[in-house]
Amino acid sequence: MTSLRLVPIAIILTLATGCSATSGIGHPEGNTSDMDMRRAAEEADAIMQRTLSGVKPELRWNHGPSNDKSCVNGNNDSSGTGSVKRRIAIMTVVSKERRGNLLGVVERDWNARGYRITSVRASSEVPAIYAATPEDFRMRVAVGGEGQFFFSITTPCFTESAVPDPAVEPNTPQRAGDYPPRPDVHDEFWSSNAPLPTSSSSAS
Template sequence: MRTLRSAGILLLLWLAAGCTSPLGGASEEKKALGMDMQEAAVQADSIMLKTLNGVRPELRWNHGPSIDSRCGDAPDTGSVKRRIAVMTIVSKERRGSLLGVVERNWKGRGYQVTSVRASEELPAMYASTPDGFRMRIAVAGEGQFFFSITTPCFTESDVADPKTRPNTPHREGGYPQRPDIHDDFWSAPTPPPRT
């Protein structure tokens, strides 16, 4: 009986300290915060926009399809993935510079770079925010840059399209549309000048 009472007291102290169930993990903690998938998507859009606004000269971009998925580890929760396709032509010689700008931006806002794919043709960088949003910047076919962000699991809800306005017109056809906007800096076929 004493063992049960001690275990009960420890459990109450543990819950009072703000810990979450080891079975529920981070998903239960996020769900307890009262945020739903739509609110998480808005936060993801904000993180993405701040990342893009930190790049100078400005990149031209458009939204990719948003993906919503259920989380298997907790009932009634889901995750949202937002994507952006860069429509600015970024030359091979300027790819490293763009990755460096984004890396400094992310680290400057307290995000942790979790992995880097060091590839000459298809480099990528992955990071996460302190509250579990996971970001990626990657170079794909024809040197096109893509940004994506995936939210943690939150309370399931409907998710609207992003409200952030892209700075290029919508293009018809399947995703992704290839970059077609020349920029004097990012498209230059020479390494960037040293400052």
């Protein structure tokens, strides 16, 4: 599949590709034999945090709504399993000139971790990249209204259980009002309207 290639990546956009496949939260990737919905949600949170850790300069973010739902069998009856969806809203203002760079960083990070890019929406206004882990956790990074970035992940179906809220504290305060709160954190790099020099190259 053709990857989204918009503009070269600057040296400052280093990727944490040398990170371990495990995290302080969640399970090691590839071990889902004993997961229920709670543990799947923890692993989804860990995958999201690994994704955010691969973006430099750091993005400011907050949790979006978390949803869980029951899975059904071929007869449309409850299967005793369910899936969980987690969301993250980026509160850093990402300029139109830098959106392609951020998408490229995320795509490269996912590829380096062995995730499969399943689809690319190559829109000039609302682009998105979709991917899946080997365990079929389905991820998306997308540009929404006012150029805001959103990350989301949906787990496969696992044994039903209570699902807690994400344990990881966001790095920006929760805003009052309806979701999503629009980005309001300016960053010297991500919010810049200056295009990156064409001679810039990605870090090794």
